[in-house]
Amino acid sequence: MQELSGLTSNGTEFFAVSDSDNGTLRIQVMGRDCVVKRTITAPVDPYDVEDLAMTPDGTLWASDTGDNNKSRSTVALHKVSPSGAVERFRVTYPDGKHDAEALLIDKSGTPYIITKEPLGSALVYRPTAPLRTDISVPLEQVARVSLSSTDTPGGPLEGTLDSRLVTGAASTADGSVIALRTYTDAYLYPVPDGDVVKALSGDPVRVPLPNEPQGEAIAFDPDGTLLSASEGAGTPIRAVAGAAALAQPPAPTTTTPPPPADEQQAAPANSSNGSWQNWPLALSLGGLVLVVALVIGLRFRRRA
Numbered sequence: 001m002q003e004l005s006g007l008t009s010n011g012t013e014f015f016a017v018s019d020s021d022n023g024t025l026r027i028q029v030m031g032r033d034c035v036v037k038r039t040i041t042a043p044v045d046p047y048d049v050e051d052l053a054m055t056p057d058g059t060l061w062a063s064d065t066g067d068n069n070k071s072r073s074t075v076a077l078h079k080v081s082p083s084g085a086v087e088r089f090r091v092t093y094p095d096g097k098h099d100a101e102a103l104l105i106d107k108s109g110t111p112y113i114i115t116k117e118p119l120g121s122a123l124v125y126r127p128t129a130p131l132r133t134d135i136s137v138p139l140e141q142v143a144r145v146s147l148s149s150t151d152t153p154g155g156p157l158e159g160t161l162d163s164r165l166v167t168g169a170a171s172t173a174d175g176s177v178i179a180l181r182t183y184t185d186a187y188l189y190p191v192p193d194g195d196v197v198k199a200l201s202g203d204p205v206r207v208p209l210p211n212e213p214q215g216e217a218i219a220f221d222p223d224g225t226l227l228s229a230s231e232g233a234g235t236p237i238r239a240v241a242g243a244a245a246l247a248q249p250p251a252p253t254t255t256t257p258p259p260p261a262d263e264q265q266a267a268p269a270n271s272s273n274g275s276w277q278n279w280p281l282a283l284s285l286g287g288l289v290l291v292v293a294l295v296i297g298l299r300f301r302r303r304a
Contacts, residue, residue, distance in 0.1 A: 005168075006052030007227060012032065014227075014237070019050055024045065025049065049062045049064050049066070051168055052217075053111075063113065066100070067099045070097040075090070077091065089132065091113075091136060099115065104169045104171055112124055116165050124197070126139065126142055145180065147163070147180075147185075149163050149164055152185050153184070155212070155213070156213065166182060170219045171220070176244075177224075181216075187205070188206075188226075209228045215228060216230070220244060225242070227239055228240075
């Protein structure tokens, strides 16, 4: 896809969206061979769709939050059924205009928008009230995420800024792991008790996604495989099998009461710590499996 910006998967099909403006919201549905099977067309005219998410019931959420020129008074989230029925929800930032390319939906169905900040930390917002189709709902900032520069090659700017700009987000089907991506890397966070804000305050597992010319799309298969893709016709979808398991939180521990004073305490057995923090923070390129290249090369006009 020429201007691929959002990707999600139900395990048997890929769902992809472009950030271009052609007067309607079109979501391409592809088989695992990346051949387009059908198109979900929603009767709404988006401004700049930058990400795509899916809830367990198959509902798609398109994040119409792109704002390169910081000119939008509101941004929008489009809730799209598999048949193409759509609801549009407008939301407003509490602190001025932002460009945002990443959307998360938590286990409760609450959306989180993550901004693309060239200076400083990415900002995380969620609605202050249930979304409505008739009025704009205010957002509140609930977190900020600081990512360090990496030496992973790729991205359109060919510099360290590529590795810090958040360009997409995804959640596993059960909500236990979320991912943020930059042009060059993915960051996986375990989600304790469904708390996205708490998750984003922790230390992530980094998965390099090298040599994607403009990597903006990221998703999970239901089995925990991490998927990523870049803009441009003929670019591949990358699959990292088992990636979600790298960020699974450690099993809960229980406290054993101390033995009575007259009993000898057994020496602790040697054990190795298998918690997610001790997994390697970067996968070797040998763990990256390329899925067949996207074969659609639709050319759209990007709307500024």
